Amino acid sequence: MPPSINVLVVDDIEQNLLATEALLARPGLNILKASSGEQALEILLVQEVALALIDVQMPQMDGFELAELIRGNSRTRSIPLIFLTAATGEPQRSFQGYQAGAVDFLYKPIDSAILRSKVEVFVELYAQRKQISHQLEELRQALQVNEMFMAVLGHDLRTPLSAVMNGAELILQLSADPKVNAAAERIRSSSLRMEKMVSQLLDVTRLRSGKLRLELQPASYEEVGRRIIEEFAHTDRIRMECQGDMQGMFDVDRIGQVLANLVGNALQHGDPEGPIRIAMDGSRGSHVLIRIRNRGSMAAEALARIFEPFQTGSQEEQSVGLGLGLYIVKRFVEAHGGSVSMTSTEEQGTTFEISLPRNA
Known part of the structure; x- marks a missing residue:
């Protein structure tokens, strides 16, 4: 059986509290009564409520002052507040009430059907929020x-x-x-x-x-790129060109893994006869730009999800990997404060472009 949901009613007149409790009483709903603002705050310190019904005209602390205190506390500021008032035709007071955080005003004498209906709406919303939070x-x-x-x-x-x-x-x-x-x-x-x-x-x-930690050190992007190329058997197909300053501060192993994933992806899925071109541009000062291009293209519908985990370009490719390589590439690049994008057309082939800050 689900726990009861609390609704707080604040009114300095005992008969009003009893009447509201009788009106709203039903299984699964627990009515908490407070005869003053101070008592209401004490209840809110220990109880979680789905809704507060607050009388505006109360001695010592009126409903607006109570609402401001409720809104000022991080634990209670999200509680919906409905003001109950006997004053009608005072737009200034309504404006003040909404400024204090009211979601609605009900004027006395209160229509019982309207009150029950409004309370049920907020109770249902509260129950849904709790269910979503639990899930x-x-x-x-x-x-x-x-x-x-x-x-x-x-x-x-x-x-x-x-x-x-x-x-x-x-x-x-x-x-x-x-x-x-x-x-x-x-x-x-x-x-x-x-x-x-x-x-x-x-x-x-x-x-x-969230346990990935970068080991930053001064190194050369060009040296890392050439070392990765040497690890592949088809080095004759891989051509690398560099210009500008290739020095930077980055995690050598992670950037090496990024380049290895992209070059390996190009060798595996690109045109088997076409070259793979790596262009590194360090002439931009604060950033180093890396482009890896190969012949071959990818379907447009696959491009939108290519950097998501467990995504592969085709059913055939699913037998050779988990579809995690490009997801890891994107996350490693972003961990350095950089960005990666991909374009693929039949005319231009497939290009990955990486922008990395010189000093991550």
């Missing part, structure tokens, strides 16, 4: 457990995976049998692809949990 908390906890699971899984997978990769390397070194070597090469290739997936899962876990 968000459950979702947050589920995501936290999921991220913890992924981190543990990624960490524990690396130990047996390293053993498999080392075993494949050892077979390639000791065996002269072409069939054995071919099998060992397939094992090594699959292990490398799996190791990349594990690394991407760990990166995504760090990103989503």
